[in-house]
Amino acid sequence: MSLGTFLQHLANGISLGSLYALVAIGYTMVYGILRLINFAHGDIFMMGTYFAFYGIAVFTLPWYLSFLLAIVLTGILGMMLEAGAYRPLRDAPKISILISAIGASFLLENLAVVIFGGRPKAFPTPRVLTDVVHIGSISIQNLTFVIPVVTIGLLIALLYLVHNTKAGMAMRAVAKDYETAAIMGVNVNKVISLTFCIGSMLAAVGGIMWGLKFPQIIPLLGVMPGLKAFIAAVIGGIGDIKGAVIGGFVLGIGEIMLVAFLPELTGYRDAFAFVLLILILLFRPTGILGEKIAEKV
Amino acid sequence: MKKKLATVLSLILLVSFVFTGCSGNKASSGNGSNDSSVIKIGVLEPMTGANAAGGALEVEGIKLANKLYPTVLGKKVELVIVDNKSDKVESASAASRLVENEKVSAIIGSWGSSLSMAAGDVVKNAQVPAVAATATNPLVTQGNDYYFRVCFIDPFQGKVMANYAYNKLKAKKVAIIQEVSNDYSVGLAKFFTDAFKELTGDENAIVAVSNYNTGDQDFTAQLTNIKAKNPDVIFAPGNFTESALIIKQARQLGIKAPFIGGDTWETPEFIDIGKEAVEGATFSTFFTSEKPITKESEKFLAEYKKEYGDKEPSAAAALGYDAYILILDAIKKAGSPDPVKIRDELAKTKDFPGAAGVITLDENRNAIKDAVIKEVKGGKFTYLNVVGAN
Numbered sequence: 026m027s028l029g030t031f032l033q034h035l036a037n038g039i040s041l042g043s044l045y046a047l048v049a050i051g052y053t054m055v056y057g058i059l060r061l062i063n064f065a066h067g068d069i070f071m072m073g074t075y076f077a078f079y080g081i082a083v084f085t086l087p088w089y090l091s092f093l094l095a096i097v098l099t100g101i102l103g104m105m106l107e108a109g110a111y112r113p114l115r116d117a118p119k120i121s122i123l124i125s126a127i128g129a130s131f132l133l134e135n136l137a138v139v140i141f142g143g144r145p146k147a148f149p150t151p152r153v154l155t156d157v158v159h160i161g162s163i164s165i166q167n168l169t170f171v172i173p174v175v176t177i178g179l180l181i182a183l184l185y186l187v188h189n190t191k192a193g194m195a196m197r198a199v200a201k202d203y204e205t206a207a208i209m210g211v212n213v214n215k216v217i218s219l220t221f222c223i224g225s226m227l228a229a230v231g232g233i234m235w236g237l238k239f240p241q242i243i244p245l246l247g248v249m250p251g252l253k254a255f256i257a258a259v260i261g262g263i264g265d266i267k268g269a270v271i272g273g274f275v276l277g278i279g280e281i282m283l284v285a286f287l288p289e290l291t292g293y294r295d296a297f298a299f300v301l302l303i304l305i306l307l308f309r310p311t312g313i314l315g316e317k318i319a320e321k322v
Numbered sequence: 323m324k325k326k327l328a329t330v331l332s333l334i335l336l337v338s339f340v341f342t343g344c345s346g347n348k349a350s351s352g353n354g355s356n357d358s359s360v361i362k363i364g365v366l367e368p369m370t371g372a373n374a375a376g377g378a379l380e381v382e383g384i385k386l387a388n389k390l391y392p393t394v395l396g397k398k399v400e401l402v403i404v405d406n407k408s409d410k411v412e413s414a415s416a417a418s419r420l421v422e423n424e425k426v427s428a429i430i431g432s433w434g435s436s437l438s439m440a441a442g443d444v445v446k447n448a449q450v451p452a453v454a455a456t457a458t459n460p461l462v463t464q465g466n467d468y469y470f471r472v473c474f475i476d477p478f479q480g481k482v483m484a485n486y487a488y489n490k491l492k493a494k495k496v497a498i499i500q501e502v503s504n505d506y507s508v509g510l511a512k513f514f515t516d517a518f519k520e521l522t523g524d525e526n527a528i529v530a531v532s533n534y535n536t537g538d539q540d541f542t543a544q545l546t547n548i549k550a551k552n553p554d555v556i557f558a559p560g561n562f563t564e565s566a567l568i569i570k571q572a573r574q575l576g577i578k579a580p581f582i583g584g585d586t587w588e589t590p591e592f593i594d595i596g597k598e599a600v601e602g603a604t605f606s607t608f609f610t611s612e613k614p615i616t617k618e619s620e621k622f623l624a625e626y627k628k629e630y631g632d633k634e635p636s637a638a639a640a641l642g643y644d645a646y647i648l649i650l651d652a653i654k655k656a657g658s659p660d661p662v663k664i665r666d667e668l669a670k671t672k673d674f675p676g677a678a679g680v681i682t683l684d685e686n687r688n689a690i691k692d693a694v695i696k697e698v699k700g701g702k703f704t705y706l707n708v709v710g711a712n
Binding site: 033280 | 532543591
């Protein structure tokens, strides 16, 4: 393999990995604060993509406005989901909330089939973002630069929010022990609602980036990215926001390299992600950046 | 408060159930399954999922034919449309539903060879004939006396495209990117490979074979490998869904080689999603509106225009239409809605004038037909050439 081909593979891997990372941040954030695996995250992601699509295709908004509106709407949808499917079960056993999350996921998917139709739609792609730059023999889409920048930017903003603001402090308090936090005067409902809002907005950003990179959207669009982002979050150490980004890159680059160097294993590409998940759970259950379990005891 | 929420939630759930329930069974009137005043024909198609656009095209043609020929033997023909969700397991159970609960006399479908093959055993065991409109893999009808089709098969299609690559595009080296989980794609790639190697006399004429899975969206790794091999032409048999993305990503990676493919590309979504990237993509298909072949073709074209406006009729719609009128003809000849008698009449089909050409079924229940080559030009499918069956 020539150097040019290898660098091209690397660029492809970074581009895919940053997408996984973007979706994984939202996943891991909700988990970090509520200890809840929000299996509907992938479908929220899909909804965000469709909102952006309709903004441009039906309401003919300029793309940036449509994207912004879609992100806000998805945030509201996330808050509604939390209020409808998770809040009533907050004091129920954890497994009930998990099942409720799976139910919410199916509900969103089927609603999308009914509302948006089952046929694939072409996601509108503004030229600025999809044009290609050629560096030597390597071809890189503008998006390949944009997505990691957006991912890292959001990561920094999120870390700032969690560690340096009052809302972030409340989030961390709720994460530690939400009953005590409530006694100490933290409005738990508001904090959790905010968490879901931000998590869903991140999902929408991920969905829009996904739509730009793979401009074909169907109602089941969120299923695989949702699972992959979950795996990325586990690899990085679920609950840890920086870990999610690292996990996303590991998974994305790993997948591309698998196809690149072992083409005969291409059919097992998705299986690779799950095998990686199993290995991580077996040998380093808390992930790359995960906290040590002993500390919690 | 909690109770109220629970009520609201269950209401939402109920409403969504009712909705999905309706869309699945629109054509069925829901009266008893043994109503003797109607003859039921099952339509097994992907209405949702990755192949939904293809299924929708076939249904378009079937519904049009049903509108033009609504009765047979003095009875109303009722279409029972079921959605196999682009899923093999779902396809088998949907076919069971048609033969067991709906007691249909015959089945049309499905779009996609894999989905049709999944239903193969069901129709064989129930002894209900099925007519596929566009499923081209030889295995669909092989060893199954109850499966028929009104289109040609892949060994022929593979040869047509190999000839096209070799003679017209002057290709010496070809790369293949195939959908490994799809019988249609793997079959077509194999027949193309055999024919192309024979034409060039070069065992190494296929420089790369890359795989992908149904539903994949990122093909950059496979395409980067292909780019390194520098092929003259890339053959990409597979569904329009993935193919449009493949071609798009190939162009972004700076691959300039022309893309050629099979009949599944002919859906509006292929151009919608591929946009300027799919300009110049060529593929073989069954039918073109620019060359009406029979009287039935002219009727089909005129009626299609009335029904669907200025939309270009696709091959899948024409073949769906043909599958319906062929079954109706068989019912008429059999003089009864009995599935076994219909099967026997279908097997005798010879020189039957359909919208997409004259249908004669060979001993393996496959239609022998000419292939049409089309190109994407100016955002439209344009007719290039007809290639004879012999």
